[in-house]
Amino acid sequence: MKKMNIAGKASMLTAIFVLLFSTLSFAATVPGGPSTEGNTNINSMLSYEEVVKTLKSIEQTSKGKVEVFTLDRFGKSEQGRSIYAAKVGTGEKKIWIQAQIHGNEKLVTEAALQLLKTYASNNSKEVQTVLEESTLYFIPMYNPDGAEMNTRGTKIMETGQLLDLNRDWVEGGFKAKESEVVYSYWAELKPDFAIDLHHQGLKQVYGTNEATSFSLGVSLAPNGPTLPGYKNYNDVTRQMLAYVYDEMSGYGYTHIDRYQIVDSENQVGYDIDIKGGVVSAMMMGLNYNGLNPDHYSHPAVFFETKGNSSDGSLGQKSNGYLTKQNYLALKSLVYGYVTGEVNEVDPEHWNDIPAYPLAGYWTDYNGIVPVGASGF
Ligand SMILES: [Zn+2]
Incomplete structure (x- = not known):
């Protein structure tokens, strides 16, 4: 297909390409955002050790409901840390929730x-339904080395290379041990559905002066170049996001929009179409190392919470609010999925989630693809 001739912009776009999944808007001059002058207090956030401790304490108090284990049988992180997982529920539908890649x-x-913790200790009807209908698999800290270093990626010990783990599930990839470990587990488990949790830089909800607090995304753009070719995922993922959007509005959360790379100067957005992302590979049924010969696949979506801990865009004050919002969105989507409520949503309702006018698709295989381009 034809390349867009926007050399100047393209190089600027390329420059921040590596920030994908934690986008900085082009002009990061959002008024009203939390200001910590670059000094995010990460003491209030969980270290690897604290995560392990918390997992074990949840397991202990769960009266056998939660099982915590490592993925050591597949290997460890580059720096030799165990990657932890937790399992809860007895139902047939397998839900994969991963955080902090x-x-x-x-x-x-x-x-x-x-x-x-809620699933471990709460006996509400809603929780019971979820645990009867599904089994949830949590990977709360996919990238323990990066978490300890407070860096986006991880460091490949053999070469010293810094690597984004969310670009490593791809042919020619799997450079990091973490990718091998988690992929092997995924290929063995074959979940039915996955949710991937991220943070993003500051942006504004289109047409407002409000900073986006939460974005809903699919890593292969709905109605884009790739997703419509994979089963019913183009509809299912849109139904899921529209469902979450409605649920969050019901909780009083606003300032939620669709995940896009935003060109704030021109007030347009780009939907992402990233084939090397972990949840994209899940939807495309990647067969690495012969571990997924039938190309098993399933739908997946991701959430982006405002701010991250290395650019100083998180304030301690807002942390509780942001965590709660993420928690409620997750909980809602899981419930909607296991009860089938998600399937009642009109996929076109996805269009009602605020978004910038679509200028094109931001890909990791063909640069920026303008809307309506053909020849894939
Ligand atoms: Zn991220």
Whole structure:
């Protein structure tokens, strides 16, 4: 297909390409955002050791409901840390929830642990339904080394290379041990559905002066170049996001929009279409190392919470609010999924989630693809 001739913009876009999944808007001059002058207090966020401790304490108090284990049988992180997982529920539908594949995106781990705790200890009808209908698999800290270093990626010990783990599930990838470990587990487990948790930089809800607090995304753009080719995922993922959007509005949360790379100067957005992302590989049924010969696949969505802990865009004051929002969105989606409520949503309702006018697709295989381009 034809390349867009926007050389100047393209190079600027390329420059921040590596920030994908934790986007900085082009002009990061959002008024009213939390200001910590670059000094995010990460003491209030969970370290690897604290996550392990929390997991074990949830397991202990769960009266056998929660099982905590490592993925050591598949290997450890580059720096030799165990990657932890937790399992809860007895139902048939397998739900995969992963957090902190980017080490400087910390509140999502807290949200995942809070949800696990709810399932471990709460006996409400809603929780019972979820645990009867599904089994949930949590990976609350996918990137323990990055979490300890407070960096987005991880460091490949053999080469010293810094690597974004969310670009490593791809042919020619799997450079990091973490990718091998988690992929092997995924290929063995074959979940039915996955949710991936992230943080993003500051942006504004289109047409407002409000900073986005939460974005809902699919890593292969709905109605984009790739997703419509994979089963019913183009509809299912839109139904899921529209469902969460409605639920969150019901809780009084606003300032929620669709995840996009925003060109704030021109007030347009780009939907992402990233094939090397972990949840994209899940939807495309990647067969790495012969571990998924039938190309098993399933739908997946991701959430982006405002701010991260290395650019100083998180304030301690807002952390509780942001974690709660993430927790409620997760909890709602899981419930909607297991009860089938999600399937009642009109996929076109996805269009009602605020978004910038679509200028194109931001890909990791063909640069920026303008809307309406053909020839894939
Ligand atoms: Zn991220």
